[in-house]
Amino acid sequence: MAKMYYEVDANLELLKGKVIAVMGYGSQGHAQAQNLKDSGLKVLIGLRPGSARWKRAEDAGFEVMTVSEAAARADIIQILLPDETQSKVYENEIKQHLTSGKALVFSHGFNIHFGQIVPPSDVDVFMVAPKSPGHLVRRTYTEGAGVPSLIAVHQNATGKAKELALAYAKGIGSTKAGVLETTFGEETETDLFGEQAVLCGGTSELVKAGFETLVEAGYQPEIAYFECLHELKLIVDLMYEGGLSWMRYSVSDTAQYGDMTVGKRIVNDETRKEMKQVLTEIQNGTFAKNWLLENQANRPAFNAMARREENHLIEKVGEELRGMMSWLKKHE
Ligand SMILES: NC(=O)C1=CN([C@@H]2O[C@H](COP(=O)(O)OP(=O)(O)OC[C@H]3O[C@@H](n4cnc5c(N)ncnc54)[C@H](OP(=O)(O)O)[C@@H]3O)[C@@H](O)[C@H]2O)C=CC1
Numbered sequence: 001m002a003k004m005y006y007e008v009d010a011n012l013e014l015l016k017g018k019v020i021a022v023m024g025y026g027s028q029g030h031a032q033a034q035n036l037k038d039s040g041l042k043v044l045i046g047l048r049p050g051s052a053r054w055k056r057a058e059d060a061g062f063e064v065m066t067v068s069e070a071a072a073r074a075d076i077i078q079i080l081l082p083d084e085t086q087s088k089v090y091e092n093e094i095k096q097h098l099t100s101g102k103a104l105v106f107s108h109g110f111n112i113h114f115g116q117i118v119p120p121s122d123v124d125v126f127m128v129a130p131k132s133p134g135h136l137v138r139r140t141y142t143e144g145a146g147v148p149s150l151i152a153v154h155q156n157a158t159g160k161a162k163e164l165a166l167a168y169a170k171g172i173g174s175t176k177a178g179v180l181e182t183t184f185g186e187e188t189e190t191d192l193f194g195e196q197a198v199l200c201g202g203t204s205e206l207v208k209a210g211f212e213t214l215v216e217a218g219y220q221p222e223i224a225y226f227e228c229l230h231e232l233k234l235i236v237d238l239m240y241e242g243g244l245s246w247m248r249y250s251v252s253d254t255a256q257y258g259d260m261t262v263g264k265r266i267v268n269d270e271t272r273k274e275m276k277q278v279l280t281e282i283q284n285g286t287f288a289k290n291w292l293l294e295n296q297a298n299r300p301a302f303n304a305m306a307r308r309e310e311n312h313l314i315e316k317v318g319e320e321l322r323g324m325m326s327w328l329k330k331h332e
C-alpha cells in the first residue's frame with residue numbers, strides 16, 4: 001500500500017523566508033496562492049499585463065507583477081498557467097531567472113513529461129498536484145480541511161525537493177487530507193486519462209446520452225435533468241464517502257439490482273477497449289501533439305465543440321433549474 005503523507009510529515013518552516021511566485025491566478029492559481037498566504041507564506045502573483053485577474057489578485061491582498069518580474073524575485077516558481085501556454089511563457093519570461101538552487105513547481109506534469117519544458121539541471125523541479133478542481137482547493141481550506149494532492153520530484157538539485165514539495169502541499173492544505181508520491185509520467189498520463197475517459201469526457205457523454213434518451217422518448221427535460229445530472233452528484237458523493245459498496249448500501253435494492261445488471265451493458269467490452277486506446281494515445285504522445293497543434297492553430301475545433309456543448313439542451317434546462325433551486329451554492 002502506498003505511503004500517505006500528512007501534517008506531521010511536512011515542515012512548513014522550509015518555506016518561511018522564501019518567496020513563492022504563483023504564475024497565474026485562475027482555478028488553481030487563486031486557490032493555491034490564497035491558501036499559501038493564509039498559511040503565513042510570502043506569495044507573489046505573476047500575470048500578463050491587462051489580465052482581468054490582475055485587480056482581483058490585488059484586491060485579495062497580493063503583490064501582482066509580470067511573470068518575468070515575479071520569477072526574478074522568487075525562490076520557488078509555481079507555474080499555474082494553462083498547460084498549452086506554459087512552455088512559451090517559460091522560454092520568454094521564466095527560464096532566464098532560474099538561477100541555481102531555485103525551484104520550479106507544477107500542478108500537472110504535462111510540459112515536463114512531454115518535453116515541452118526542459119529546466120536547467122541546477123534547480124529543483126517538483127510537482128504538487130491537487131486531485132481537485134481549484135475552487136474546492138480553496139473552499140476546503142477555508143473550511144479547515146484540504147484536498148488530497150500528489151507530489152513528484154523530477155529534479156532534486158538541492159537535495160530537499162521532496163521536503164519542499166511536502167511543505168508546499170501543507171501550505172495549500174493538502175496534508176490535512178493526504179499526499180501521495182508519484183512521478184511526473186504517472187500523474188500526467190493518469191490525469192489525462194481520468195479527465196478524458198471518466199471524470200469530464202466519459203461522464204459528460206454518459207449524462208447527455210441518458211438525458212437525450214429520456215427526452216427523445218417524450219419525458220420532460222426537467223425530469224431527465226434531475227435523474228441524469230442533478231442526482232449524479234448525490235450518488236457520487238456516496239461513492240466518495242465510502243466506495244461503491246456504501247453507495248449500493250444506501251440506494252434501494254431495486255437500484256442496486258439495476259446497477260449490477262444493466263451497468264455492464266452500458267459500460268461494456270467495447271467501452272473498455274476504447275478506454276485502452278485512449279490511454280495508448282496519451283502514452284504515445286498523440287493526445288499531447290494534437291492538443292498543442294490545436295492551440296497553435298488558435299483552437300478551431302476546440303471553439304466549435306465548446307459552442308456546440310454550450311448550446312446543448314441540458315445546459316439550458318440546467319441553468320433554468322439551478323436558478324430555481326435557491327439553496328444551491330452558486331458557483332464562484
Ligand atoms: N483547473 C484545475 O482544477 C486543475 C488544474 N491543474 C493544473 O494547474 C495548471 C493551471 O490550470 P488552471 O488553474 O485550470 O488554469 P486557468 O485557465 O484557470 O488559469 C490560467 C491562469 O494563467 C493566466 N495566463 C494565461 N495565459 C497567460 C500568459 N501567457 N502569461 C501569464 N499568465 C497567463 C490566466 O490569466 P489571464 O488569462 O487573465 O491572463 C489565468 O490567471 C495547469 O497545469 C493545470 O493542468 C491541476 C489540477 C486541477
Ligand SMILES: CC(=O)[C@](C)(O)C(=O)O
Pocket residue numbers: 130131132133134191195199200
Ligand atoms: C481537476 C483536475 O485535476 C482536472 C480535471 O484534471 C483538471 O482540471 O485538470
